[in-house]
Amino acid sequence: MGLLPVVGLLAVLGHFSFRRIKQPKKTETTETLTRAPEPDGALPLIGHLHLLGGEAPVARILGAMVDKHGPIFSLRLGSHQALVVSSWEFVKECFTTNDTIFASRPSMAVSKYFYDHAVFALAPYGPYWRDVRKIVTLELLTNSRLEKLSHVRESEVDSSIRDLHLLCMKNVNCVGMYCVE
Structure with a gap:
């Protein structure tokens, strides 16, 4: 074994040992309370x-x-x-x-990098989220809008069932009345 891997291993171990020693000690009471x-x-x-x-x-x-x-x-x-x-x-x-x-939702780096928390599903609770929720509830999820978009849901369900049927029929061995995959 060469000298470089040994020195690298010692450097990594020394780094983590130093970090462990330098970490401030948490008291037992604050840890159990939180x-x-x-x-x-x-x-x-x-x-x-x-x-x-x-x-x-x-x-x-x-x-x-x-x-x-x-x-x-x-x-x-x-x-x-x-x-x-x-x-x-x-x-x-x-x-x-x-x-x-x-x-509020957990803070994720993805929600920060994708549109700076502007995505409704990833936005943290606050004034922006409340305003967007109000808009979504009043404009997108009304009965008339859902009725207008019903053909989209029906076509998606039809294509999903068709894909599932084709997937199930690929390798099916039927014995008598029962089909075993």
């Missing part, structure tokens, strides 16, 4: 997604987590963190007292 409990077993890229798969329905798995961690806990779904609230009292508090906090 974060909901999180189940063990999160993997680096997929988070807790592997815990939600399996034979049992997701509702049962989440119910077992509620029994273990309480009515509010957080899960990592991929790289995003999600808050799970299972008590109606806390849900009511989230949607009445703290509704503006929970109404």
